[in-house]
Amino acid sequence: MKSDKKARLERAGWVVGDAAQFLTLSAQEQRFVELKLALATGVRQLRERRGLTQAALAKRLGSSQSRVAKMEAADTSVSLDLMMRSLLSIGATAGEIARLIKKTEAA
Amino acid sequence: MKSDKKARLERAGWVVGDAAQFLTLSAQEQRFVELKLALATGVRQLRERRGLTQAALAKRLGSSQSRVAKMEAADTSVSLDLMMRSLLSIGATAGEIARLIKKTEAA
DNA sequence: CCGTCACATGTCATATTGGACATACTCGCT
């Protein structure tokens, strides 16, 4: 497909797909869960490195131990928001967080 | 305070604070909104760079134009999750996302 | 002018995520 026509269709709201269209959706979903996984691992690592228990981190967050456990397990019921807040609460720098994300690159 | 004692108290769940304790809470909150802001800006930039309208991106996400608009405005009603999904839908690489976050470092 | 397109803003019913609590599992210790 000509790229100008493709652009026009996309502007019109269509998801212009090639043969792998359906796959790309789940590929993005996969990238998303990889990202969550990486952040979950990061939370655990940084927390342990600082000698904090899940309960201690929970108190800082105004959350509960069970939520922290689920978070570190990358449970589907926890959002990226909570993970980010956790990382920040632990004292992760932007660079550290960026590094966690960068690590998910490629395969 | 001795750092071993501090560690013990923290393990016990206490938020051991220095004089800036109350401030750190809001400082983290500020870092969080800066992060959201950076990602919001990133979404807009990448979307425009690819010649997509908000409606087109919304369709890809299975969302709506209004939500995309709020997202790019870093509205408090939109989650990091949606922003990340957007970036991935747009085709941002992990490196690009990491760079957006890294940029929020320092001041 | 008027229509159209892209974007902004507000509201709402519903779905997802939240903290809390109970309870179970796993160690290391004595």
Added chain:
DNA sequence: AGCGAGTATGTCCAATATGACATGTGACGG
């Protein structure tokens, strides 16, 4: 074996984020 600290897992229902929709603005072309 029995304990205690830390962690895991499951279920509540309250809080928040969601898509949909209506409507408003502003720019551009005719």
